[in-house]
Amino acid sequence: xxxxxxxxxxxxxxxxxxxxxxxxxxxxxxxxxxxxxxxxxxxxxxxxxxxxxxxxxxxxxxxxxxxxxxxxxxxxxxxxxxxxxxxxxxxxxxxxxxxxxxxxxxxxxxxxxxxxxxxxxxxxxxxxxxxxxxxxxxxxxxxxxxxxxxxxxxxxxxxxxxxxxxxxxxxxxxxxxxxxxxxxxxxxxxxxxxxxxxxxxxxxxxxxxxxxxxxxxxxxxxxxxxxxxxxxxxxxxxxxxxxxxxxxxxxxxxxxxxxxxxxxxxxxxxxxxxxxxxxxxxxxxxxxxxxxxxxxxxxxxxxxxxxxxxxxxxxxxxxxxxxxxxxxxxxxxxxxxxxxxxxxxxxxxxxxxxxxxxxxxxxxxxxxxxxxxxxxxxxxxxxxxxxxxxxxxxxxxxxxxxxxxxxxxxxxxxxxxxxxxxxxxxxxxxxxxxxxxxxxxxxxxxxxxxxxxxxxxxxxxxxxxxxxxxxxxxxxxxxxxxxxxxxxxxxxxxxxxxxxxxxxxxxxxxxxxxxxxxxxxxxxxxxxxxxxxxxxxxxxxxxxxx
Numbered sequence: 001x002x003x004x005x006x007x008x009x010x011x012x013x014x015x016x017x018x019x020x021x022x023x024x025x026x027x028x029x030x031x032x033x034x035x036x037x038x039x040x041x042x043x044x045x046x047x048x049x050x051x052x053x054x055x056x057x058x059x060x061x062x063x064x065x066x067x068x069x070x071x072x073x074x075x076x077x078x079x080x081x082x083x084x085x086x087x088x089x090x091x092x093x094x095x096x097x098x099x100x101x102x103x104x105x106x107x108x109x110x111x112x113x114x115x116x117x118x119x120x121x122x123x124x125x126x127x128x129x130x131x132x133x134x135x136x137x138x139x140x141x142x143x144x145x146x147x148x149x150x151x152x153x154x155x156x157x158x159x160x161x162x163x164x165x166x167x168x169x170x171x172x173x174x175x176x177x178x179x180x181x182x183x184x185x186x187x188x189x190x191x192x193x194x195x196x197x198x199x200x201x202x203x204x205x206x207x208x209x210x211x212x213x214x215x216x217x218x219x220x221x222x223x224x225x226x227x228x229x230x231x232x233x234x235x236x237x238x239x240x241x242x243x244x245x246x247x248x249x250x251x252x253x254x255x256x257x258x259x260x261x262x263x264x265x266x267x268x269x270x271x272x273x274x275x276x277x278x279x280x281x282x283x284x285x286x287x288x289x290x291x292x293x294x295x296x297x298x299x300x301x302x303x304x305x306x307x308x309x310x311x312x313x314x315x316x317x318x319x320x321x322x323x324x325x326x327x328x329x330x331x332x333x334x335x336x337x338x339x340x341x342x343x344x345x346x347x348x349x350x351x352x353x354x355x356x357x358x359x360x361x362x363x364x365x366x367x368x369x370x371x372x373x374x375x376x377x378x379x380x381x382x383x384x385x386x387x388x389x390x391x392x393x394x395x396x397x398x399x400x401x402x403x404x405x406x407x408x409x410x411x412x413x414x415x416x417x418x419x420x421x422x423x424x425x426x427x428x429x430x431x432x433x434x435x436x437x438x439x440x441x442x443x444x445x446x447x448x449x450x451x452x453x454x455x456x457x458x459x460x461x462x463x464x465x466x467x468x469x470x471x472x473x474x475x476x477x478x479x480x481x482x483x484x485x486x487x488x489x490x491x492x493x494x495x496x497x498x499x500x501x502x503x504x505x506x507x508x509x510x511x512x513x514x515x516x517x518x519x520x521x522x523x524x525x526x527x528x529x530x531x532x533x534x535x536x537x538x539x540x541x542x543x544x545x546x
Contacts, residue, residue, distance in 0.1 A: 043068060046078045055090065063097025066090045070105060075243055084115030095126065103130035104138035111145060112280070113314070120151025131162070136171035139163075143177060147187065148315055148350065156187030167199070172208035175199045179214050186351055193222065204235075209244040216250060220259070229260025240271070246282030249275035253286060256295075265296025276307065281314035285322050292322075292331065293495070295460070301332030312343065317352030320344070324358060328368070331496035335531045337368025348379070353388035356380075361394050364403060377404055384416075389425030392416050396431055400440070410441030429456040430464030437471060446476055457488075466492055466500050473507055482513035490514075493524060498533045501525075505536070509543060518544060 042050035043065050051072070054065035069080075070090030076082025088109050094102025103126050109116050110123035124145050130138025143162030146155040160181050166174025179199035185191025197218055203211030216235035219228045233254060239247030252271035255264045269290060275283025288307030291300045305326060311319020324343030327336045341362050347355020360379030363372045377398055383391030396416035402408040414435050420428030430453050435441055437449035450471060456464030465488055471477065472485025486507045492500035501524050507513055508521035522543055528536035 046072070048072050048078050048080050055093065061093065061097065063094045063099035063102065066097065067094035067099045067102045067105075070094060070102065074105070084109070086115070088115040095129075100130045100133040100135035101137060103127070103133070104135050104141055107138060108141045111141065111150060120145070122151075124151040136166040136169045136174060139166045140171060140174045140177055143174070147177075147181070150315055156181070158187075160187035172203040172206045173210060175203040176208050176211035176214060179203070179211060183214070183217075184351065193218075197222075209239040209242040209247065213239040213244055213247040213250060216247065220250070220254070229254065233260050240274070245275050245279035247275075248272070248279070249283035249286060252283060256286075256290075265290070269297055276310070281311040281316035281319055284308075284311035284314070285316060285319040288319075288322055292326070293460070299495075305332040312346075315350070317347035317350045317355050320347040320350075321352065321354045321358055324355075328362070329496040329498070330531050337362070337532070339368070341368035353383040353386050353391060356383045357388060357391040357394055360391070364394075364398060373403060373405075384420075387423065389420040389423040389428060392420035392423070393425050393428040393431060396420065396428070400431075400435075410435065414441035426456040426459035426461035427463045429453070429459070430461045430467050433464070434467050437476065450477055462492060462495075462497060466497060466503075469500065470503055473503070473513055484513075486513035498528055498531065498536070501528045502533070502535055502539065505539065 039050045039053055040062075043054050043062075046068070048069060051062075051065040051069040054062040055069055067090070070087045072078045072080040073083050073087035073090065088106065091102045091106040091109060095106050107123045107125075107127035107130060108114070110119045110126060112118065124142065127138050127142040127145065131142045139162045143159040143166070145151050145159075146153075146162070147159035148154065160178065163174045163178040163181060167178050176199070179196040181187050181196075182192045182199065183196035196214070200211045200214035200218065204215050212235045216232045216239065218226065219232035219235065221227075233251065236247045236251040236254070240251050248271040252268040252275070254260055255268035255271065257263070269287065272283040272287035272290070276287055284307045288304040288311065289295075290297050291307065292304035293299070305323070308319050308323040308326060312323050313319075320343045324340040324347070325331070326333050326340075327343065328340035329335065341359065344355050344359040344362065348359045349355075356379045359369075360376040360383070362369050363376030363379065365371070365376075377395070380391050380395040380398065384395050393416070396413040398404050399406075399409050399416065400413035414432065417428045417432040417435065421432050433449040433453035433456060435449075436445045436452065438444070450468070453464050453468045453471065457468045469485045469488035469492065472481045473489065474485075475482060477485070486504065489500045489504040489507065493504045505521040505524040505528070508517045508524070510516070522540060525536045525540035525543070529540060
């Protein structure tokens with residue numbers, strides 16, 4: 001038996017040991033907490049390494065750290081290479097951890113197919129969750145989906161209500177989207193450009209670059225007295241340099257048109273590629289047009305069609321219109337007027353004046369769709385009233401030919417051509433030039449008409465080049481210009497213009513301006529006939545045999 005004194009000493013030793021062990025444990029925990037606090041502070045100071053450590057903690061991962069890390073990858077900041085695919089899992093984990101902005105950003109990625117396969121229904125579910133939790137970025141994303149009917153029923157009024165709520169709560173992206181709605185007159189009682197401008201201005205001053213891009217659009221396409229190309233360039237450049245890469249497409253358009261700066265197609269291509277790769281579908285359709293025409297880049301119809309399809313699949317009406325035109329002409333794809341009409345309708349149903357213009361045109365002509373002249377004219381008139389220049393050009397053609405059931409009205413047609421030409425449609429300028437050369441609605445002026453149609457052709461009007469080529473082979477530019485006219489029609493035929501093919505086949509058969517070549521003429525007419533152009537079928541019958 002241990003003596004009492006020794007027992008007491010042993011107990012004291014044990015107590016001291018226990019106290020020492022407890023102190024060590026407390027010291028360890030204190031040190032651990034200090035280390036954790038240091039990592040948290042580092043993450044708050046935007047250290048990617050620290051945020052990664054917190055996000056990947058096995059027991060208590062930090063949703064906030066995951067969100068911050070996702071933003072770093074999405075924006076390419078804090079020394080992290082921009083990578084949308086790497087950002088998405090962090091947004092998803094942040095959302096799972098009840099960080100609602102993570103839900104908003106994850107939903108947007110799903111909606112746009114940014115770094116992850118597009119899943120619009122799932123995107124709407126995720127955005128709805130964020131919005132119901134009062135995350136206004138999520139509400140803006142949900143409104144965006146409702147405005148375009150992506151993953152949910154199309155509901156412009158519901159979208160505007162969400163944008164308004166977000167804007168009222170101080171979410172400037174909501175103000176920017178609300179400005180777009182007022183600018184286009186969609187989901188609101190009436191179009192209100194002044195209100196749109198104020199919304200864009202306020203949000204832009206708060207550094208919302210989408211709104212700055214909106215101000216750029218106003219400076220480029222607004223009322224003539226407010227147009228300021230240099231201001232538009234400045235706004236688009238600033239937005240393009242930020243994460244608003246769709247603004248790069250607007251800037252590219254200015255370089256193509258030489259508006260406010262020197263025309264530079266290679267620079268435009270560079271900008272369109274940035275927008276198409278980083279903010280699809282922005283820029284994809286415009287880039288496709290350049291590949292289709294070979295303007296500033298080697299012509300590549302396969303690449304043009306790929307870009308048009310990418311744009312259309314991403315719900316950009318202009319992409320669907322471009323793809324529809326390709327199907328209508330058999331340019332890079334099999335000629336399919338029915339498919340073209342379907343694509344035009346998709347774009348028109350998405351409130352695209354360009355889509356409604358094309359749909360109205362094929363309705364008037366009965367190409368790929370049941371002929372309905374009254375419906376087609378109505379679409380053209382409404383799009384023209386929205387100041388869409390090609391619609392006014394189409395309406396001018398209807399009025400000029402009497403397709404509206406009235407006698408041809410050359411005066412009214414000429415006024416429409418002039419209006420659309422002043423608004424920037426080179427095809428309208430070509431129509432005006434043709435009227436000048438023929439003396440329709442105005443005094444005949446062949447020289448002035450040739451000069452105007454030459455400018456329209458140089459501005460990218462295929463119709464203008466066709467009219468110019470036709471005028472030249474008729475000798476209106478003198479004998480020395482007949483060969484140039486024939487070559488122009490031949491080039492237009494190669495890119496799928498049926499009317500130019502008919503004219504080029506005729507000059508080949510006659511040897512007008514080019515060496516007589518019956519075999520090539522027959523080949524062109526056979527292919528054009530096979531594409532469904534009936535006049536070509538009749539012309540080929542009249543060619544000499546052999």
